[in-house]
Amino acid sequence: MTRLASFVRRAALFTIMIALLVSPSLVARAKGKGFKDVVKHIETNYRAKKTRIPMLGFANFAVKLIRPAGVKGFKLAVFEDQDFSARPGAASFDMVMRESYNKDWQPLVQINSKRDGASHTFIYVKSSGKDVEFALAVLENREAVVLQVKFNPDAAARFLENPKIMGISLGKSIRGNNPGAVAMNRPARRAASNPSGNPSGNPSGNPSGNPSGNPSGNPSGNPSSNPSGNPSSVDSLQTTPPAQTADAQPADAKPRPPLSATANDENNPPLPGGVKAESSSSTTAPAITEVKSNLPGHDTIRIETRLVNLNVKAVDKAGQPLTDLKLEDFAIYEDAVKQDVSHFKPVNAPVNVLMLLDLSGSTQKKRGAMMEAARKFIDTLPPQDKISLVAFTRKYRPLTDFTTDKIALKKEVEQIKKIGGGTAFYDSVWQALDDLDKISDARKAIVVLTDGEDESLIGDKETAHTFDELLERASEEDVTIYPIYFSGQNHYNKIGLLFGGGGSLMGGNDNRKIARKQLDSLAEQTGGEIFSAQREEELESAYKRVASELHTLYSLAYSPDKLKHNGEFRKIGVKLNRDGAVAKTRRGYYDR
């Protein structure tokens, strides 16, 4: 009898499992048609096809069996890259939602927008005993998602406190110790891995007090590879740099690009003895130049020079840009010692502009305005300026090389429609600096349109470079950064701000503040300026201001007279020969 009962139990269990596998949405079908009706409406009205998600059925079965985080079942339909513009005569999506979720369901949030095509977001909830069912439907221009989840709030709360699945712990409490401090804790966590010890959330981290992020890890530019340390020493050409000494930098310091400087034809000073430079690395610090020698017994001469490039903005007493200055109007000081200015370019000289566009999910609805503003910005820049268009999400996505072909650039702007994802802001700006290092001209700028919230601030995503590292590097480069802070205030933000939040329930506003401060610091440390666009309509004017700002920059360069390669920070100051005039440029560089 016991064996029979056991067999019946097993058979029943097996049957249930098979049934669940065959029909992942069995439970929901029995209880209502909301999900099914909405999906059917999307498929019928828009002739859309669901994106196939591998193992979705299995995942659903596993969820029903394991019930992770109190979730008892879910249904998901995703439609990607299809046309969801409104069809004439078709039932409006909100009406479909109302009819599909009519019984027992409570509308929680309903948002409709006709901007940039149509978009709809609906959240409905339903109480079923101790459980809660939650339905989300989002219909946008090119994408749609319908999700229905059934979960037990008590179990979900327990999971948040002690994340465990099938008895396996997933780590400590997801909620953290102090909800109000979640956002502020994150930078501190990352700071623990930062050799500088400078909290990464601190946008004003002082690079001068932090030599640990030593860029001399870059073999090609490592000044310590020169035993003499003498800028004008003559010896045989070293093709392979010597091994780095242990005390040169901390073992965990990341390789960093060298200080920017140029040695291109235009900027390269004539060499003594009528010799001609053959090489030239566009950047750097110190530049090593191979020279055919006329000296007996020496085939090659190795000359170490460093050229410090500065992009300088000059303003009068009233803060208005001064655009008619000449070389003699400038005086450059390094650690209070006057330097000889060797190169000068006026404000109308061409600029290499890297246009960096944040295409994270938060900007999805604003793509139309972003594209329009980007095209106008391209048109506004003088024809000789070279522009490179780069998008970033979690990935850095160059769309064009540096070019003056505005037609091609504007055509490529179209591509940003299709791109979406996270926000690896720090790593993307780092990569942009890498790209600009390859440009020999000293006049370089990054114009980055972003809300600035690197995803490491929001979630637990790790970044290859912390903000401190980025800021330290940026402050040494001859690249001027102009962030356009696109906060995109809308109804969601307004409500959030009204209740002291802003974006997310806890900590969203703090993240925004940190992001904004970080953008401020990047602009300040590189001699640039931050512009703000709260609404899509303000984007064009922000770009216009950047365009005019770009051509208020003078480019100057000098060769420091005393190089010590001791890693110390060399402070740069620029004075102008005009009453009350002020010059703005980067703070200095590390003498490595």
Place this chain on the structure above:
Amino acid sequence: MKPIMLKLISIALLAAVCAAPPVYAQNARLQIDHLDKLFPRAVETIDVRVEGSLLQVASKFLRSDRVDEAAVKEIIQALKGVYVKGVEFDKDGEYGEADVEAIRQQLAAPGWDRIVGVRSKRGGENVEVFLMINNDAVIEGIGVLISEPKQIMVVNVVGPLDPEKINNLRGQFGIPKDFALDFGGAKKTRRVTN
């Protein structure tokens, strides 16, 4: 509307309660469904409706044994609902004065006190914040009415919201550490000693 203005309003909303006289409890839920008729003409609409049962569910995610979370939990558990309706148009004149007046009339009823009124002739922005406070110095309801030439937004929080519990949130959620609500102190004290 600028975020800073909204922040100021939220702070003013909390601070100005001190001056508001206690009144008898009324229905703090505003009737704002008539704005739905404007939805078809609007370029953006928002409709949020979070009521008791869902607030109870939300409160389950907060622990009672942590001081900071317990304060929020108590506030959320006591709330009866949060309602938001907003419409934004492409051009001026898409809504009539009657649409806003219908809400103002409700807020002019006994029990409601206007504590903040911001009127900008330049942008045509009007922001008004109303509170309903009962005899025990507890906030029964909050009403925020924002009207601009192209926009209407109404936020309605139906309490009770105990100012003492809000005081417990000092230092969190953007509430300054030295912030203190101390209105109707005599009544509160009497109630506690009883």
